[in-house]
Amino acid sequence: MIKLLLLLFSLVFFNIPDICALQILVSGGKPVTANNYYSTYEPSYLTDGTVNTCWLNPSYSGWATVDLQQPVKISQVTFYDLVSSGSSTLSLYIDNNFIETKTLSLSGGVITPFIFDVPDITGQYVKMNITNSASWVEGHEFEIYSTTVPEPATCIMFFLGIFLNFIRKKGE
Ligand SMILES: [Ca+2]
Numbered sequence: 001m002i003k004l005l006l007l008l009f010s011l012v013f014f015n016i017p018d019i020c021a022l023q024i025l026v027s028g029g030k031p032v033t034a035n036n037y038y039s040t041y042e043p044s045y046l047t048d049g050t051v052n053t054c055w056l057n058p059s060y061s062g063w064a065t066v067d068l069q070q071p072v073k074i075s076q077v078t079f080y081d082l083v084s085s086g087s088s089t090l091s092l093y094i095d096n097n098f099i100e101t102k103t104l105s106l107s108g109g110v111i112t113p114f115i116f117d118v119p120d121i122t123g124q125y126v127k128m129n130i131t132n133s134a135s136w137v138e139g140h141e142f143e144i145y146s147t148t149v150p151e152p153a154t155c156i157m158f159f160l161g162i163f164l165n166f167i168r169k170k171g172e
Helices: 002-020 043-047 152-171
Strands: 022-025 032-034 055-057 062-081 086-094 097-106 112-131 137-148
Touching (some): 032 043, 043 062, 062 086
């Protein structure tokens, strides 16, 4: 019995909070600056919440920076890129510190997410530098996520709710 209680205790206080961790989108509606844009395809379309709108840069390279308006612990960055056909190279910077470069071959006309897993780096300005784009630089959405780990008590209530619901359904 004591062993069981110890197991439950360790699960609740060490593992369950990680299971409960939530990915929160922190870039929605945040201001974006870019080195250039074409016509009405403004950088603000990178954080408007839909991949159907885009920032278009009349060049084969360019950059865009999201201002999160306060320092945030960042866990993941996803940039939705589109080229006519060929590859594109994306380099991620947080507060001017280089994080990672990715090159992907894209199918022509298909919006492709470039996903960067970030080891919880705190920063405010998130920059994507795009080079060697097979066609004009075209970004459809620039998503920045933060991981929030709730208090153990919140996790216990969450799993207790699932458990009680399970018992209730079994009783029906
Ligand atoms: Ca968009």
